[in-house]
Amino acid sequence: TSFMGFFPAKDPQVAILVVLDEPQKDKWGGVASAPVFKNIAEQILNCFKTDIRETPVFKKEKTDKVQLVSAEQTLLPEIVENSDGPSMPNFMGLTIREALKKAKTESIELKISGNGWAVRQYPEPHAPLGHERVCSVVFELTD
Numbered sequence: 001t002s003f004m005g006f007f008p009a010k011d012p013q014v015a016i017l018v019v020l021d022e023p024q025k026d027k028w029g030g031v032a033s034a035p036v037f038k039n040i041a042e043q044i045l046n047c048f049k050t051d052i053r054e055t056p057v058f059k060k061e062k063t064d065k066v067q068l069v070s071a072e073q074t075l076l077p078e079i080v081e082n083s084d085g086p087s088m089p090n091f092m093g094l095t096i097r098e099a100l101k102k103a104k105t106e107s108i109e110l111k112i113s114g115n116g117w118a119v120r121q122y123p124e125p126h127a128p129l130g131h132e133r134v135c136s137v138v139f140e141l142t143d
Contacts, residue, residue: 002019087126096139117141122135
């Protein structure tokens with residue numbers, strides 16, 4: 001599994017590639033390799049003469065149009081019981097990270113293809129869960 005990132009976002013100066021050969025726990029780069037990236041990046045940033053933990057100062061004219069909005073959905077477990085037992089949760093509209101988090105809380109293995117947001121899944125949401133507990137999810141970048 002692997003994860004690649006760079007920083008700072010506006011004017012990248014550093015690129016880091018983390019590759020884990022046969023990780024013991026998590027199989028996905030965002031779950032297994034991203035924390036390693038974070039630790040390496042923090043150590044590199046400590047060498048620079050800047051504090052990344054500083055709270056940015058925003059000018060008033062730039063915050064006048066800021067609105068507070070709330071999430072339309074939650075990442076809480078969503079196993080829906082039917083007459084045959086538990087059913088497949090709905091991953092539609094979630095990012096890969098959100099889907100992985102939701103799947104982990106419900107002990108479901110995800111097979112991921114694509115990038116962006118979940119647009120298709122098999123088995124369908126609320127389908128009865130079998131013994132295997134595997135779901136294939138297709139992600140696409142949408143406007």
